[in-house]
Amino acid sequence: MEKQEYTITLYAENTIGMISRIAIIFSRRKINIESLNTSPSEAHGIHRFTIVITESEEVVRKLCRQIEKQVEVLKAYYNTNDEVIWQEQALYKVPTNIVAEKAPIERLLREYGAHAVVIRNDYTVFETAGHREEIDKLTEALAEYNLIEFVRSARIAIIKDSEGFHKKLKEFEQAEPIEEVVENEYLDKQDKIFTM
């Protein structure tokens, strides 16, 4: 079966160690994670993971079943790029004098919908969001104008066809949810304990 990019969207309890639990499922099968984002979801106490990998559908389907086997995972979906709306964010740091002097830069930024976040004497930081190829192109172009620093975020994605998770969550909530357990309160006080 042919490999292509898949976006895995999974919902899990926000507990310590979740990332490593999930990561192990991939690393054990020698599958490289291309991008991973975690953030709170619309449901209380539940985190949303967005993971991008390039694999065949069969592998991705099996992976999602293994992910769902984890006690703390509520649901894992997988989608092709056509089935999601997705974005990555990028920040670019460029010398301010060059931005000011070179007109093509301004055009470039406008073309890619980038805008300034910080303007200082020495440098200016631009921000844009888009698909990876768009960001790649802008990066390439800016490289010619002394791009000082560049960073890109992990992919975030919304599944197009989803009345999805809310309905599922209600199913999960049928019976009373158990009380939340306090997680490692001592670890929050690390600065008082560690001397480094």
Added chain:
Amino acid sequence: MNTLEITKDTPHNKLEEKAKKTQLSGSQAVLEALIAEGVDTIFGYPGGAIMPIYDALYDYNDRLKHILVRHEQGGIHAAQGYARTSGKTGVVFATSGPGATNLVTGLADAMIDSNPIVCVTGQVFAHLLGTDAFQETDVINITTPVTKWNYQVTDASEIPAALAKAFYIASTGRPGPVLIDITKNAQLQLFDYEGYTLCHHIRSYRPAPIIRKSYIEEAAKLINQAKKPFVLFGQGVILGKAEEEFKTFIEKTGIPAAWTIMGLSALPTDHPLNVGMLGMHGNYAPNVLTNECDVLIAIGMRFDDRVTGRLDKYAKQAKIIHLDIDPAEIDKNVKTTVPVWGNCKETLPLLTELVAETQHEEWLQKFRMLEQEEINTVITTELQPSEGEMTMGEVINILNELTQDDAVIVTDVGQHQMVACRYARFKQSKSNVTSGGLGTMGFGLPAAIGAWYGAPERTVVAIIGDGGIQMTIQELGTIMQFGAKVKILILNNQFLGMVRQWQQLFHDKRYSFVNITSPDYTTVAQGYHIPGNRIEDRSNLREALMEMLAHDGSYLLEVMVGRENNVFPMVPQGSSVSEIRLK
């Protein structure tokens, strides 16, 4: 313990208010949880980081039996043996660091063989976590891939909920091992105990999938149309306590049924539809006919590669129905035509209702015919040799006769395991305890101890090779101290037999480091005050086995068997199951 003392000594603190509430230490809460979960036996080994729990245990001695093993690996294998014969959750205690890491092999074994186990490990004080403190290891991260769930407790008040979750997760759905790591401060800390509530629900956890009627209907249709249907069953039948439902199903449909070594004993050996063992060293007929059946019904088994051989040549002609509680098993190895999600205790009766009463005499006859071929070529000489060296098979054969097919047979890993699984006969379910998925040498002796605690009224015979016994031989000490009535049968071929067999067949007889010498086992046993015997001659075999079984207590019998005997039939690795070799 100190904290407890201090509060006792300062009764004027917040007087009445405190007196009303029950204050427990975290350690006491652990033991209260075990009692509430119906635990009666714990296997364990103490150490600094779990001392508060052991200290509390001193006062719970009348309600909780603790078996001090000689190595934590022994502790967890014992708990596995206990779980397998009792059907209950096995419990293990171990200290931090080396104590906890010694559990890892057993956790991996329990994970792949779906044994319900709860391990409680001690951990360093919470404020020391991450500082490379004495005996600190990152137990949670080490055990994550080999546990169904694990959790670190750093505050005493979390203990009741964490243990309730642990028992619920370990025993429900597809069972598995769970580990709770408790920091020392949490064990010592006093907190207001509000009683123990059993856990019945976790928001993110679905123990069993929703049963879909449409799939059951589709499955029934396939079964009713089938000319040559064939059932493969695994441990799911035993774990689901579905032995009766299973029997009713195959009896109504008249379908021949073959088992994986994990499913062994779920169906009595002498049942007319029991056609034998699947897989690499399984029986001839079920392996050959897997590639002839038209509908393959897999029940609570997971198509392990030791069962399927080459996947691309496995049952390609058949429509496949797969009944499993774990949705991730469906399609994992073998593509399924109809999946039947759910506990087979629930799905089998639904299916039985929809299938027609049938007999497949002609088809069954094929199994009988091939079986006869196997009997003539392999089985008779293995079970009833008239001359030459003793065979493992004849030992098992006489054992069956003397125990009337009613013993619990625990095996280690190797040739003797395959021979025991092939030839041991069973009347009751939960009678076969073996390390299936992980193939852990050293499993047999400690698992037998646990198996006896799980079924103390039964005869427990541990069948172990001369290699495997030496991996956990120290557990003889546990037997000595606690009086577990385990019969230890060492089948000594003076080789790491199974590896030697492969070297003979696939590596030009280059016997690289498989020649293993043994101590004088009867003397070793004597040192542990366990009576024993060693025999080299066929003429003494029956009597020696009788003496072992008649002895009221543990007993060690070493039988010297043929050095270079092989286990046949065999599906060579990388071959299709129908290419099984009879010799």
